[in-house]
Amino acid sequence: MTYSRYVALGDSQTEGLGDGDDVRGHRGWADRVAEHLARANPELLYANLAVRGRRAAQIRDEQLPAALELRPDLATVMAGMNDVTRPGFDPAAVAGVVEDMFAALTGAGAHVVTVTFPDISRITPLARPLVPRLLDFNDRIRTAAARHGVTLIDTFPLAYIADARMWSFDRLHASPAGHARFADAVAHALGLPGSDDTWMAPLPPLPTPPAWRLAATEARWLAAYLGPWFGRRLRGRSSGDGRTAKRPLLTPVIREDQSISGTSSAS
Incomplete structure (x- = not known):
């Protein structure tokens, strides 16, 4: 099927x-998917309503009406991880919010793609609980x-998802390689x-770094990312405070050596 109007919702x-x-x-997997779609249909229009830090209910309440x-x-929905990491998380309630989006979008005639989240304890051991x-x-x-007939990309069983090369140094966001892999997964789906299906292939192994280097990396990560993350939670702040969607309207896609937003590619 050729798609003509793609809208991405999420965080x-x-x-x-x-x-x-x-x-x-920021380019990201959704922009990359739009580029792939535009190769099949140069008339594709694309909007990205996602805003960092948003929880599932905020995505439903703020982004769904606009979508x-x-x-x-075609719509993609990635929501819930910012809820999973909060105290008092209610999986039934949050999944119900995500299902509200599935129902509304499919009911309006959109093909919807969503995702399961990877085993975050293999990315950040402190997240094991x-x-x-x-x-x-x-x-x-x-x-x-x-x-609801939503296309699901199930990342949880894939061991390579936890590879450090798939993640930025903050361990919270995918690296360019990780974004590219997930875009390939959506394109394949x-x-x-x-x-x-090459997006499912494991990465080639890397030599095991010495213990001192692992310890130094862990110390830098704790100071640079985990501390500030906890600080925002204690203050009731979000990284997305004051931010709006980067691409709120359906507009044509710029491909090749430019990002979707018209700036230089970050890949």
């Missing part, structure tokens, strides 16, 4: 953090996706021309 991953920066712009007004024939709630949430998303 920082869909906004593209980890693939570019706030000066040059429906844009009348997409969160794994049971993540497993519960992923199961609910699988069920909701099946109920949609059966786009030129796509295949």
